[in-house]
Amino acid sequence: MFKILKYMKKKDWLLFLYTAVFIILQVWMDLKLPDYMSEITTLVETEGSEMSEILAAGGKMLLCALGSFAACICTVVLSSRMAANFGKTLRELQYDQVEAFSMAEINRFSTASLITRSTNDIAQIQMMVAMGLEIIVKAPVTAIWAITKIAGKGREWSIATAVAVVILLAMMGIIMKFALPRFKKIQGLTDNINRITREHLTGIRVVRAYNAEDYQEEKFGKANDELTDNNLFAFRVMAILNPGIQLVMNGLSLAVYWIGAILLNQAAATDKIGIFSNMVVFVSYAVQVVMSFMSLSMIFMMLPRVTVAANRVREVIETKLSIQDGTMTNSPNNKKGEIVFKNVSFKYPDAEGYVLKDINFTAKKGETVAFIGSTGSGKSTLVNLIPRFYDATEGEVLVDGQNVKDYTQEALHNKFGYVPQSAVMFAGTVSSSIAYGDNGKGAYSKKSIEKAAEIAQAKEFVEKLPDKYDGGVAQGGTNLSGGQKQRLSIARAVCREPEIYIFDDSFSALDYKTDRVLRSALKKETKEATTLIVAQRIGTIMDADKIIVLDQGRMVGEGTHRELLKNCKVYQDIALSQLSKEELA
Numbered sequence: 001m002f003k004i005l006k007y008m009k010k011k012d013w014l015l016f017l018y019t020a021v022f023i024i025l026q027v028w029m030d031l032k033l034p035d036y037m038s039e040i041t042t043l044v045e046t047e048g049s050e051m052s053e054i055l056a057a058g059g060k061m062l063l064c065a066l067g068s069f070a071a072c073i074c075t076v077v078l079s080s081r082m083a084a085n086f087g088k089t090l091r092e093l094q095y096d097q098v099e100a101f102s103m104a105e106i107n108r109f110s111t112a113s114l115i116t117r118s119t120n121d122i123a124q125i126q127m128m129v130a131m132g133l134e135i136i137v138k139a140p141v142t143a144i145w146a147i148t149k150i151a152g153k154g155r156e157w158s159i160a161t162a163v164a165v166v167i168l169l170a171m172m173g174i175i176m177k178f179a180l181p182r183f184k185k186i187q188g189l190t191d192n193i194n195r196i197t198r199e200h201l202t203g204i205r206v207v208r209a210y211n212a213e214d215y216q217e218e219k220f221g222k223a224n225d226e227l228t229d230n231n232l233f234a235f236r237v238m239a240i241l242n243p244g245i246q247l248v249m250n251g252l253s254l255a256v257y258w259i260g261a262i263l264l265n266q267a268a269a270t271d272k273i274g275i276f277s278n279m280v281v282f283v284s285y286a287v288q289v290v291m292s293f294m295s296l297s298m299i300f301m302m303l304p305r306v307t308v309a310a311n312r313v314r315e316v317i318e319t320k321l322s323i324q325d326g327t328m329t330n331s332p333n334n335k336k337g338e339i340v341f342k343n344v345s346f347k348y349p350d351a352e353g354y355v356l357k358d359i360n361f362t363a364k365k366g367e368t369v370a371f372i373g374s375t376g377s378g379k380s381t382l383v384n385l386i387p388r389f390y391d392a393t394e395g396e397v398l399v400d401g402q403n404v405k406d407y408t409q410e411a412l413h414n415k416f417g418y419v420p421q422s423a424v425m426f427a428g429t430v431s432s433s434i435a436y437g438d439n440g441k442g443a444y445s446k447k448s449i450e451k452a453a454e455i456a457q458a459k460e461f462v463e464k465l466p467d468k469y470d471g472g473v474a475q476g477g478t479n480l481s482g483g484q485k486q487r488l489s490i491a492r493a494v495c496r497e498p499e500i501y502i503f504d505d506s507f508s509a510l511d512y513k514t515d516r517v518l519r520s521a522l523k524k525e526t527k528e529a530t531t532l533i534v535a536q537r538i539g540t541i542m543d544a545d546k547i548i549v550l551d552q553g554r555m556v557g558e559g560t561h562r563e564l565l566k567n568c569k570v571y572q573d574i575a576l577s578q579l580s581k582e583e584l585a
Contacts, residue, residue, distance in 0.1 A: 004125065004310040007093060007317070008086055015082040016133060019075055023138045026071035029064040031145055034284035036061040041280050075134055083130035090122050093317050102323040103389045104349045109316065112195035117316055120190055121309035128306040135295045143292035146285040156259045157282045161289060164252040168293050171244050175237055176304075182234035183304035189227040196220050242294075249290040256283050322349070323391055329411040331400035337365030337499045337530040339386060344395035346381060354393070355381050356553045363546070365499075368523070368531040370541035372574060373550035379534045380421060382550070383502050386532070387416050399500070414438070417493030417529075419506040423485035425477030430462050431469045434491045448495055455525050456491035457510075457518045458484070483510055490518070494525070501531040507540050515540060538578050547571070 008016075039057045043049040098106075098114060109117075200207060200216050207216055260279035267275050344359040356378045363369040371379045384390055385397050388404050397404045404412055425433055434452055435444035449469065453459045461484055465471035477485040486506060493501060501522075507515045519540070522531070535541045542561040549557030549564060549571045557568030564571040 004090075004314055007089055008082075009089060012082050012085050012089075015078050015085070019078040019082065019134065020137050022071045022074045022078065023134060024141060026068050026075060027138060027142050027145060029068040029071065030142070031285070031288065032064045033061055034281045036064070037280060037284065041276065079130050079134050082133075083126045086129050087122050087126035090125065090313055090317075091118055094118050094122070094313060097317050097319065100321055101319070102321065102391070103384070104322045105319055107349075108319075110191070110195060112198050113191045113312075114316070115198075116191050116194050117309075117312050121312050124302075124306050124309040125313065128302055132299050132302060132306075135299055139292040139295040139299075143289050146288040146292070156263070157256055157279075157286070160252060160255040160259060161286050164248050164255075164286075164290060165293065168245065168248050168290065171248075172241065172293075175241055175244075179234050179237045180304045182230050182237075184308050185230050186227070186234070186305055186308070189223070189230055193220070193223045193227055196223050245290065245294045249287060249294070252286050252290060253283055256286060323388055323409070324405075325408050326406040326412075327408065328402060328406045329408055331402040335365075335401035337528075338398070338400060339363040339369075339500065339530060339532070340396075340398040340401075341382075342396045342398065344382075344385065344392045344397060346378075346385060346390065346393045348390075354553055356385075359395070359555055361546075361548055361555070361558060363530050363532060365530055366527055367545045368533065368543075369546045369548065370533040370535060370544035371548050371550060372535060372538070372541060372571070374574070376552075377550040378553040379550055380504050383504055383532055383534055386500070386502065387413055387418060410438075414496075415499045417496045417498035417501045419486075419489050419493045419501075419503050421505045421508075421534075423477065423482070423489035423506075425473055425475075425480065425485055425488065427475040428473055429467075429469065430465070430471050430473060430488065433473050433488050434495050436492050437496075444495055448497075449491075452491040452495035453488075455494050455518075455521045456487045457514050457521070458487040458491050461487075483514070486510060487514075487518070494522070499529055501526060501529055503531070503533045503535075505534045505536060507533075508536060512539060519543070538575050549574075 036057045040054055040061075043054050043057065094117065098118075196216075196219055200220065207213060256279060260275065260282075263275050263279075340362045341359045344356060345354050346356040347354045359382065361369070371382060373379055381390070385392050386399065386404065388409060391405065399407070399412065399415060426436065430453075431446075431449055434449045446469075450459070453462055453469075462468060462471070473480065473488075477488070480488070486508075487510070490503070490506060493503075507518070510518065515537075516539075533541055533544065538561075541547055545560070547557070547559065547561060547564055548555060549568055551570050556570050557564050559567070565575060
């Protein structure tokens, strides 16, 4: 837990310092109260005492109580501010780190887990900082200060207090032994229930289509029961702690009074006032000592879960990135739009076999290069190496004559217009969806947005919307059809006016007519750009300048449509499975 405090900023440590000052001031005032109580007791028991003396001592008690109250308010305000700032810092660090993750790191942490780590886990840490640091400072200071106050006021009472503290520590140790393992499991079980909930909501259509509601409910119920049972066991065990502490505290008070009664009975008349006064003070201070341990018990109750949460947050923040930024922002070569693969091989982290092996090809400026192959042949993986979603395991990927690893990721990504297999839409408007992100060329104009929509064959359906380009797009594009989402996704890439287009099976949701018209418009408007197309349909790629055929991660053919029909058996099989010989001719 304490290792994560290194991410606290200087201003937060200053707030902690101010908090500590107010805590010490509060403790000092709290521990002054028994002294004034002792003084009042002595004055009441002593003949000839003036009422003004008693009222003066009472006034000082009242001032100490009010001062302690004011110091407590300052402590709570400062510690809450410090905790809120620290939570903000951790969320920023975690979000920035996740933004920098490559797909390798994204796959290492599940989406549900990352959500839990940035919400629930950080909330646990924030609560610990707000309450815990205050208690960690206050409890030891109070206990030590109180012990020094009662030292020498009675050996018998000191022994009783020591026995109470030992019993308290033993009880806390036994309880924590049973509760600690359960608290460690809570965050992992929370991840699991978040994962199941998210999975169910994301796939609600499939769940309903297959009448799998009962199955999903059973799966959720099992995860929910496991989390509930774990929480119930942990908190039932911890529930023993508070009554146990109350029992020890009341037992200590009883022991002090019992010992005091014996001492008073045995003392001479002249010593009884001093013994009675000491007994009153000792009870107050002994209660302060036990209350300090009671406060620490709250920390022991929170610490196991918070430690797990802190380690999970640190795991994300301190993850070593597999893809490091280069330093270049522009290529010194005059090879704008050129892509070269040199002996490229790739395998996923921790995988045994290669997904791609010995890939060599060149895509020149203005060319359209297509990739085709059976499912799992490595087409999407290949194009994902170009924008560095993954790094090649072996060989080099060159863009504009320079290794992609030499570029800053921002500069590299500004060269691409990327359209993924599944169209990803963000909540907003049609305009904001098309003009998404930074293209390195400044803001998009209304004219460029409309032109991109026209090229992507989206203009027709957009202009039928009630608000046209200001029409709303729901999160995930749930208010659009698959084809509409795909066309807006293509328009988003076109609007950037990039050097290189990457279409990763991006035409599959379009009908043949729209597909043909869209590609024709694209070819006219993007003739100066390099275009890479991953496709399953022969009709989509047959007009490409170059087609690369992949089979089990290897290149088994390269050429035009006609050339491959003559000399590539794999391409022939794919072509004949989709079109007749007459259509191919």
